[in-house]
Amino acid sequence: MLNLRSRSTVAWDAPAYVARVVTNLSRPLPLREKEVLLTEAPAPLPPGFRGYFRPSIVAGSCQVAPVSGPVVTLPEELGYLADGDIVRVVPNVGEVTTLYRKSSPSNGIFLTEQCNCRCLFCPQPPREVADAHWVQTWQEAIALMDPRTEGLGITGGEPTMLPEGLLEIIRTCRNHLPHTALHLLSNGRMFNYASYCERMAALNHPDLVVGVPLYSDIPHEHDFLVQCPGAFDQTLRGVMNLARFGLRLEIRVVLCRQTVPRLASLATFISRNLPFVGHVAVMGLELMGYAKANADDLWLDPPAYQGVLAEAVGRLVTHRIGVSIYNHPLCVLRKELRPFARKSISDWKVEYFPTCPSCSQRERCGGAFFSTRERLSPFVANC
Numbered sequence: 001m002l003n004l005r006s007r008s009t010v011a012w013d014a015p016a017y018v019a020r021v022v023t024n025l026s027r028p029l030p031l032r033e034k035e036v037l038l039t040e041a042p043a044p045l046p047p048g049f050r051g052y053f054r055p056s057i058v059a060g061s062c063q064v065a066p067v068s069g070p071v072v073t074l075p076e077e078l079g080y081l082a083d084g085d086i087v088r089v090v091p092n093v094g095e096v097t098t099l100y101r102k103s104s105p106s107n108g109i110f111l112t113e114q115c116n117c118r119c120l121f122c123p124q125p126p127r128e129v130a131d132a133h134w135v136q137t138w139q140e141a142i143a144l145m146d147p148r149t150e151g152l153g154i155t156g157g158e159p160t161m162l163p164e165g166l167l168e169i170i171r172t173c174r175n176h177l178p179h180t181a182l183h184l185l186s187n188g189r190m191f192n193y194a195s196y197c198e199r200m201a202a203l204n205h206p207d208l209v210v211g212v213p214l215y216s217d218i219p220h221e222h223d224f225l226v227q228c229p230g231a232f233d234q235t236l237r238g239v240m241n242l243a244r245f246g247l248r249l250e251i252r253v254v255l256c257r258q259t260v261p262r263l264a265s266l267a268t269f270i271s272r273n274l275p276f277v278g279h280v281a282v283m284g285l286e287l288m289g290y291a292k293a294n295a296d297d298l299w300l301d302p303p304a305y306q307g308v309l310a311e312a313v314g315r316l317v318t319h320r321i322g323v324s325i326y327n328h329p330l331c332v333l334r335k336e337l338r339p340f341a342r343k344s345i346s347d348w349k350v351e352y353f354p355t356c357p358s359c360s361q362r363e364r365c366g367g368a369f370f371s372t373r374e375r376l377s378p379f380v381a382n383c
């Protein structure tokens, strides 16, 4: 698992900033203000960069024309930073956070920690914090991203907790990254307000999909799992409003002890009532946050749900709704389900097993979360 945040041993007095990592010492002067130079080159270093990083293997400072701080020796765990990546630096605590990795297919915009639900399996428990400043941070980062970026996720918390900020982020993506697919993960409750859907649709993003979790076809079961009375009704109205204003939709279902018994019925419910949904993603648990705390109540070993999963997938396919299985190694799925499995786990979270290198399916297989590796390992067998 990659660390996306770390601290250097150096701290200095300056405001936080966002910058692109570059390794070219001859960058045009006007661009340097929004770039940090990552280099092993000897002093003197070229002037004008927002900051200077030394790889951890080349420890020590060196002479530099001062701009906004000293030369920072990168902590070892951020040793993967490379040309085109984007970081946020908080000088007064020496903190460096990776916001974007150019070579990664799994980049996401973590917009806020706030949420209006408390899902029992939330891997990223929400916090009531004033974090609206992230909107501007991400806008600055988006402007520095590679325009060839294939896809970006927008997640949280619940991104619509910053309703205006979220619209700004989508607008910024549309303007700077018009060829980048956007996937917004939302509990859908805010889309209960048609005017908000209308405003999002009016942004005319060319490739936006909204992914909305629905955990049961029975309202009180969904409400219990998200720990919020009335959420099912709001989410369903939200889903319908999104479709009404022409926004593309995905439904997300989590597999756990509480959802599996109604899985096939939920598939029928979606097929009959939400036929406009383009895609259903059936997801394995990530045992972090609340899911880790509740793991013994939530977890089901994969053999316990292969039959009902096959039934649910079959019903969706029959109704010509696209379906994928996320967060499962291929070998824990029945053979007929494997074509639906996707490599869905972010590259910085994915883990494989000791026997995987000799597996014929290694290239196709999406592996497991670091957090579920132990529970899944008894069911792993080379294909």
Ligand code: SF4
Pocket: 329, 330, 331, 332, 352, 353, 355, 356, 359, 360, 361, 362, 365, 366, 367, 380, 381, 382, 383
């Ligand atoms: S053995 Fe490893 S690579 Fe092969 S299917 Fe299982 S988890 Fe994937």
